[in-house]
Each structure stands twice: as structure tokens, then as C-alpha cells.
Amino acid sequence: MKDELDSYFREIDKKLFTLSKKGRAACLKEHRGNVDAFLKEHPDAAFQDVEAFFGSAEGIAESFLHAERYPQAEKKLHMNSRCTHVLLAVIVAVGLVIALIAAASFVDQWQFRHGYTKESPVLTSAPDHSDEAIAIY
Amino acid sequence: MPHFIYDKSIIELLALYLLQKEDLYAYNIMKKIRKFSGEAIAIQAGSLYPILYKFVDQGIVTDRFETVGKRQRMTRVYYHLTPQGEEYLRHLMEERVFVQSSIDAVLENASKEAPA
Incomplete structure (x- = not known):
């Protein structure tokens, strides 16, 4: 009971x-x-x-x-706990996505600067006019 | 199982009539209505609370708080009929008598009238 x-x-x-x-x-x-x-x-x-x-x-x-004996709560942001949890979950999810995109971008940039991609400008000499070089561009 | 009354005018009349004799809290009022009607009628707390609060706002009754129980989680709110409340009760009683006699008159006269 x-x-x-x-x-x-x-x-x-x-x-x-x-x-x-x-x-x-x-x-x-x-x-x-x-x-x-x-x-x-x-x-x-x-x-x-x-x-x-x-x-x-x-x-x-x-x-x-x-x-109506007692006044309503002030009309400020006063969400119940379920709404708060949902909102927090959405913010965390969006934050994670942004972090992943940023990380992928950083890795891509790092690879590009250190010659891990075909387009990396880490060439000690001028690019040749081979078919392969032209194909990249 | 008692018949639940939701008619505001009836609840007002019964509550104020009971408060005429002594200060009562909501449970008392509900209990006495059941008891004096022989469990024929009853009112629910949800019907009574708004009426009592309205009475307090209008000065028909006053309220007095008594904290009960451990950790003070409970309150007995005693309602007391004011002189203004007595006047309002008198008005309700007169109106009830008038309406009831008018209804009786309609029923009696309608039964005597020959069909058209």
C-alpha cells in the first residue's frame, strides 16, 4: 500500500x-x-x-x-526532467558528430601535408608531365 | 456504492451547512455527507477542493492550517464559516426551497393539464 x-x-x-x-x-x-x-x-x-x-x-x-488558488510557475525555461534528458542527448549527439567531422578533417589535412595523399605538394622537384601526374589533376 | 454528486450548487450547500456547526477539513466534510445520507450520496475530493478554495477567496470561509505527521509532510486545513458565509448559506437554502417548490409545481400542473 x-x-x-x-x-x-x-x-x-x-x-x-x-x-x-x-x-x-x-x-x-x-x-x-x-x-x-x-x-x-x-x-x-x-x-x-x-x-x-x-x-x-x-x-x-x-x-x-x-x-487556481496557487500561481503558475514563472514562465522561464522550466522543463520537466524528461525534456531535459532528451535535449541533453541531442546536444551530445550533435557534438559528437561535429567532433567526428573535425577529426576526419584534421586527419585528412595532416595526411595531405605529410605526403600521404596523391595531391600532397611534398615534391622535391617539379611535377613531370607524365600521364599519371596529369590524371591526378 | 454511493451516487457521486458533481452539481456545484449542491456541494456548496452541503459543505456550508456542515461548516455551520463546526470547523471541518475536507475529509470530514466528505465523510459526513456519506454518513448523513446513509451512504446514498458522496462527493469526491476533486469536486470539493475548488469550491473550498473559491470560498476562501470570496471570504465565505476562512482556513486554518495544522501541520501533522512526521517530517511535516501533511497539513489539515480546517475551514471556518464566516458571517458572510452564513449569509450566503441562507441565500442558498432559500433558493433551494424556491427551486424545489417550483419544480413540484411544474410536475403537478403538467400532470393535470389535458393533452393537446
């Missing part, structure tokens, strides 16, 4: 993410107080009895949001 109750309150808390931190805490504290009173009078109650008496987590959260 404790796990189910914890999950129930966590779900309400998640759905109240648009409220200020203070507002969320106040809503949850009041609802916990009421649920606690119910459980004191019904010590053998199951979680389903709690939910049947008070309503679903979604319904409770909606009622707090609908009540």
Missing part, C-alpha cells in the same frame, strides 16, 4: 508541474492530510479504497489546477 500511495502522490505532483513549487507543496500537503485522516479511521483499507473515496490522481491534480 505504501508504494501505491507514494506512486499516487508522485503522479499528482507530476501533473501539477505548471504550479509554483510552493503551490505544489501546499496542495500535496493538504491532500496527504486528508488521506492520512481516512487511513487512520480505516487502517485495513486498500489503496483502491483510498482512490474510490478521494478520486484518481488525475482528478485530484485537475481540481487543484482548476482551483
Whole structure:
């Protein structure tokens, strides 16, 4: 029952993410107080009895949001943790791609400067006019 | 299984009537409605919270916070009916009587009227 109750309150808390931190805490504290009173009078109650008496987590959260008693959180960048993780993953992926391209470019440049490619200008004498030299260009 | 009431006017009337006698928190109000109706009707917390908060904003009730439990994670919010709230309750009761008698009148008179 404790796990189910914890999950129930966590779900309400998640759905109240648009409220200020203070507002969320106040809503949850009041609802916990009421649920606690119910459980004191019904010590053998199951979680389903709690939910049947008070309503679903979604319904409770909606009622707090609908009540508009507490202000919404400030409209600054306030993403929930899932969005943050996705954004971080995208940034890391893009960074890795850029790093790979840069590394490939560096290796290519290094090879070119040190005569590892056909076009390397590391020639001690003027290029000849052989068919092979002409084919490169 | 009790019949859940979602009608705001009924919930307002019942909540305020119960608060007339003593200060109560939300669970008390829900419990008393079930008990006094013989488990015939019930209201859910999601229907009651917005009404109580509206009452506080309008000065119809005042609230008092009592922290309970370990680590102070829980609060009992007791609601108290103000004089303005008593006046509003009186208005709700009068309106209920008026509407109920009007409904009864329609039903009675409609049944007497011969079909067209």
C-alpha cells in the first residue's frame, strides 16, 4: 500500500508541474492530510479504497489546477526532467558528430601535408608531365 | 456504492451547512455527507477542493492550517464559516426551497393539464 500511495502522490505532483513549487507543496500537503485522516479511521483499507473515496490522481491534480488558488510557475525555461534528458542527448549527439567531422578533417589535412595523399605538394622537384601526374589533376 | 454528486450548487450547500456547526477539513466534510445520507450520496475530493478554495477567496470561509505527521509532510486545513458565509448559506437554502417548490409545481400542473 505504501508504494501505491507514494506512486499516487508522485503522479499528482507530476501533473501539477505548471504550479509554483510552493503551490505544489501546499496542495500535496493538504491532500496527504486528508488521506492520512481516512487511513487512520480505516487502517485495513486498500489503496483502491483510498482512490474510490478521494478520486484518481488525475482528478485530484485537475481540481487543484482548476482551483487556481496557487500561481503558475514563472514562465522561464522550466522543463520537466524528461525534456531535459532528451535535449541533453541531442546536444551530445550533435557534438559528437561535429567532433567526428573535425577529426576526419584534421586527419585528412595532416595526411595531405605529410605526403600521404596523391595531391600532397611534398615534391622535391617539379611535377613531370607524365600521364599519371596529369590524371591526378 | 454511493451516487457521486458533481452539481456545484449542491456541494456548496452541503459543505456550508456542515461548516455551520463546526470547523471541518475536507475529509470530514466528505465523510459526513456519506454518513448523513446513509451512504446514498458522496462527493469526491476533486469536486470539493475548488469550491473550498473559491470560498476562501470570496471570504465565505476562512482556513486554518495544522501541520501533522512526521517530517511535516501533511497539513489539515480546517475551514471556518464566516458571517458572510452564513449569509450566503441562507441565500442558498432559500433558493433551494424556491427551486424545489417550483419544480413540484411544474410536475403537478403538467400532470393535470389535458393533452393537446
